[in-house]
Amino acid sequence: TLQTPYYLLDKSVLLRNLEKISYLRQTSGVKCVLALKAFATWSVFDLMAEHMDGTTSSSLYEVKLGREKFGGETHAYSVAWADHEIDEAIAACDKIIFNSVSQFERYAQKAEAQNKKIGLRLNPGISHSHFLLADPARPFSRLGEWDMDRVTPVLDRISGVMFHFNCENDEYESLDTLLKAIEERYGEILHKLEWVSLGGGIRFTNENYPIDTLAKRLKDMSERYGIQLYLEPGEASVTKSTTLEVTVLDTVFNGKNVAIVDSSTEAHMLDLLTYSEYTSVAPNTGPHTYIVCGKTCLAGDIFGEFQFEHELKAGDRIAFLDAGGYTMVKKNWFNGVQMPSIAVRHLDGQVELVKEFTFEDYAQSLS
Amino acid sequence: TLQTPYYLLDKSVLLRNLEKISYLRQTSGVKCVLALKAFATWSVFDLMAEHMDGTTSSSLYEVKLGREKFGGETHAYSVAWADHEIDEAIAACDKIIFNSVSQFERYAQKAEAQNKKIGLRLNPGISHSHFLLADPARPFSRLGEWDMDRVTPVLDRISGVMFHFNCENDEYESLDTLLKAIEERYGEILHKLEWVSLGGGIRFTNENYPIDTLAKRLKDMSERYGIQLYLEPGEASVTKSTTLEVTVLDTVFNGKNVAIVDSSTEAHMLDLLTYSEYTSVAPNTGPHTYIVCGKTCLAGDIFGEFQFEHELKAGDRIAFLDAGGYTMVKKNWFNGVQMPSIAVRHLDGQVELVKEFTFEDYAQSLS
Numbered sequence: 001t002l003q004t005p006y007y008l009l010d011k012s013v014l015l016r017n018l019e020k021i022s023y024l025r026q027t028s029g030v031k032c033v034l035a036l037k038a039f040a041t042w043s044v045f046d047l048m049a050e051h052m053d054g055t056t057s058s059s060l061y062e063v064k065l066g067r068e069k070f071g072g073e074t075h076a077y078s079v080a081w082a083d084h085e086i087d088e089a090i091a092a093c094d095k096i097i098f099n100s101v102s103q104f105e106r107y108a109q110k111a112e113a114q115n116k117k118i119g120l121r122l123n124p125g126i127s128h129s130h131f132l133l134a135d136p137a138r139p140f141s142r143l144g145e146w147d148m149d150r151v152t153p154v155l156d157r158i159s160g161v162m163f164h165f166n167c168e169n170d171e172y173e174s175l176d177t178l179l180k181a182i183e184e185r186y187g188e189i190l191h192k193l194e195w196v197s198l199g200g201g202i203r204f205t206n207e208n209y210p211i212d213t214l215a216k217r218l219k220d221m222s223e224r225y226g227i228q229l230y231l232e233p234g235e236a237s238v239t240k241s242t243t244l245e246v247t248v249l250d251t252v253f254n255g256k257n258v259a260i261v262d263s264s265t266e267a268h269m270l271d272l273l274t275y276s277e278y279t280s281v282a283p284n285t286g287p288h289t290y291i292v293c294g295k296t297c298l299a300g301d302i303f304g305e306f307q308f309e310h311e312l313k314a315g316d317r318i319a320f321l322d323a324g325g326y327t328m329v330k331k332n333w334f335n336g337v338q339m340p341s342i343a344v345r346h347l348d349g350q351v352e353l354v355k356e357f358t359f360e361d362y363a364q365s366l367s
Numbered sequence: 368t369l370q371t372p373y374y375l376l377d378k379s380v381l382l383r384n385l386e387k388i389s390y391l392r393q394t395s396g397v398k399c400v401l402a403l404k405a406f407a408t409w410s411v412f413d414l415m416a417e418h419m420d421g422t423t424s425s426s427l428y429e430v431k432l433g434r435e436k437f438g439g440e441t442h443a444y445s446v447a448w449a450d451h452e453i454d455e456a457i458a459a460c461d462k463i464i465f466n467s468v469s470q471f472e473r474y475a476q477k478a479e480a481q482n483k484k485i486g487l488r489l490n491p492g493i494s495h496s497h498f499l500l501a502d503p504a505r506p507f508s509r510l511g512e513w514d515m516d517r518v519t520p521v522l523d524r525i526s527g528v529m530f531h532f533n534c535e536n537d538e539y540e541s542l543d544t545l546l547k548a549i550e551e552r553y554g555e556i557l558h559k560l561e562w563v564s565l566g567g568g569i570r571f572t573n574e575n576y577p578i579d580t581l582a583k584r585l586k587d588m589s590e591r592y593g594i595q596l597y598l599e600p601g602e603a604s605v606t607k608s609t610t611l612e613v614t615v616l617d618t619v620f621n622g623k624n625v626a627i628v629d630s631s632t633e634a635h636m637l638d639l640l641t642y643s644e645y646t647s648v649a650p651n652t653g654p655h656t657y658i659v660c661g662k663t664c665l666a667g668d669i670f671g672e673f674q675f676e677h678e679l680k681a682g683d684r685i686a687f688l689d690a691g692g693y694t695m696v697k698k699n700w701f702n703g704v705q706m707p708s709i710a711v712r713h714l715d716g717q718v719e720l721v722k723e724f725t726f727e728d729y730a731q732s733l734s
Contacts, residue, residue, distance in 0.1 A: 003451065036703065037663075037664050037701070037702050037703075040703070040733050041733050041734060042730070042733060042734065043734045057703070058663060058664050058702040058703060058704070059662075059702050059703040059704050059705070060703070060705075061700075061703035061704075061705070061726050061729045061730075062702065062703035064726055065703065065726075065729070065730060068730075069730075078662065079617075079627055079660075079661075079662040079663065079664065080616035080617040080627040080629070080662045081616065082614070082616055082629055083681075083682075084370065099617070100617055100619050102617055102618065102619065102681075103616075103617050106617075106681065123621075129666075132666075132667065133640075133665070133666065133667035134665065134666055134667065135666050135667075136666050138666050138667070139622065140621050140622050140623045140625060140658055141621060141666055142619050142621065142625045142627055142658075142660050143664075143666060145619075146621050147621075164664075247449070249447035249448065249449050249470075250446075250447040250466070250467055250469055250470050250473075251469065252467050252469065252509050252512075254490075254507050254508060254509065254513050254514075255506065255507050256507045258507060258509045260446055260447040260466075260509055261447075262447070262449055266637075266641075266697070267697075270633075270637075270699075273500075273641060274633075274640060274641065291507060291509075293446075293509050294446075295426070295445065295446040295447045296404075296425060296446065297404050297425050297446065297510075297531075298500070298501065299496075299499075299500065299501055299502050299503050299505050299508055299510060300499065300500035300501065300502075300505070314450075314469075314473065315450075328733060329699075329700065329701055329702075329733070330633070330634075330699045330700070330701040331699060331732075332637075332697045332698060332699035333428075333696065333697070334404070334696055334697040335404050335425040335426050335429065335696075336403065336404075336407070336424070336425060336426040336427070336428035336429035336432065337425070337426050337428075338426070338427075338428070342733070342734045354734040355733070355734030359427075359428050359431055359432075362428045362432070363409070363428075363432060363435075363436075365698075366407050366408050366409060366695060366696070366709070366722070367408060367409065367410045367709045367721040367722030
């Protein structure tokens, strides 16, 4: 058995998501590129690449990782490119998507010289997001061009646009309403484009999501404007595929029962801290209630309050569910807490340890 | 000139803090151990070790780093130790401080067998903290023993206790009030102990902090109970010593002027995101107002809204102040954004690049 903590990625669950992605691609004609910002554990990219068209990125390093480890179409997007990285980004990508007209003006000629397709991110000023922090249409958002007077003059030099306007959107009706507004506002220019990316944040791999309705909607939209549509699933690609496996190290009672485990929200599942959310466990039933906490110095390092069938004691194992998206990509060495290993359960059931972190890795993260 | 982003640690400012720490040690008799959870950039440990007594820790890896790179007294504290790491922690430390009586009961015998001093963390149920998230006395806190009925039976096997009850406390009166309450509640047991750590979070290196008053207060307390007092400065050791040096990559106007720089709050100054705070710049004057944002996909990746003398343009440099504590220890690869290098300005003014991070480091952070 492996030493906790470790992320355990179950390829059979991953495959279920990927098969839904394939189904959507086949029935709608949409292309799906993995958003590496959510998930970049490249040891399973071979399986993912069989069901997805490529990757999209938020930085030069993600562009390079996508090109080297995933293949297929490599979309290079970044909120802002730097002079010293733009050549490498253009060389490694198939399309480059600029966040602003000023970035376009600074670098488009270099992309044209390499015959790379060029896109521009537009901000439609509308969105579906549960958090202001993550809302791309928040006031004064820097994410994409809002002003069509600035966009129109460069339209003939771009082949497509990207809208990213959903965060954890699991409501088809909401997506449909937003799409209608986008079509109404941008319909005229969509006709002139080759491709449009609708970004990520659409939870179409969830159970009960009306995937056929989505497929038809996207197919109709593609045909209406004569465009190749893209989606950029990140979390949706890996949802429910990964657990964070931890061990109880101590239990204390301070008015409530508290169990302390060998992990940390801030270091290993950062979004729980950022968005003040709890993770989940299964079955989460039984008469024993515990606040399950991490082992960092942070007073609020809390994974959640859960039910257990038995009293917890040191040595007991807990699996935190749905730890695939936005976890491994932002893990860090806070408090010097052991960084979780990464393990993969292959389709034949065999578990393979694919990554371990050592004291030397911790020491070398500083200087 | 170095490629941004990079943390720039100015040893001459660091030395100013260290000299205050030395002054406090000399005038009060208190010992000061560096809290590695806040700052663990070991390339300046040689200078720090001249002015501090050693280190304290939150994990096995911090214990080892303190022992190997800093020397002096090595305090081993962790919210919870694991069976597989306890022997190594005990071997590497001078004192081991348990967070609960149950951890004490599980491991004390091992420490006794190695003749290591043993301490226990007590939670006095009072604190100075601006944030519930960081408040060690928050309801149901797992940080330290609350129940003296559990502590009393093991008192004869410990030589000291640790209280950590301050977070960013720059008010001497508040500290004094809390100390009085602690002395009142625990006075009887303090007499029986060899040492007491008052933890970290006291900002006594700030300008205008009444350091002589603090020194006298601590000296009196030591003498009253016949104990060696410890403080555990983390942030206080490095305050104002470090900037995060960044470059403007793009400017956009969406109702306000926004400048996008080659860094990220979440990835490089995480506490700004966690505590919804802005960093600072100097002089922060002039007629031009900009929201300064990072380059990640996160809509709320905002360093602050600042004043500038001139319009900002791509290529301009900005230095974010006070980026030493709780930054480098929690930096991460979110979005694959270039991790800042670490540079040190030596006392002779020479700037040395002590750490760079590469694409290979990014790729190897995953698997």
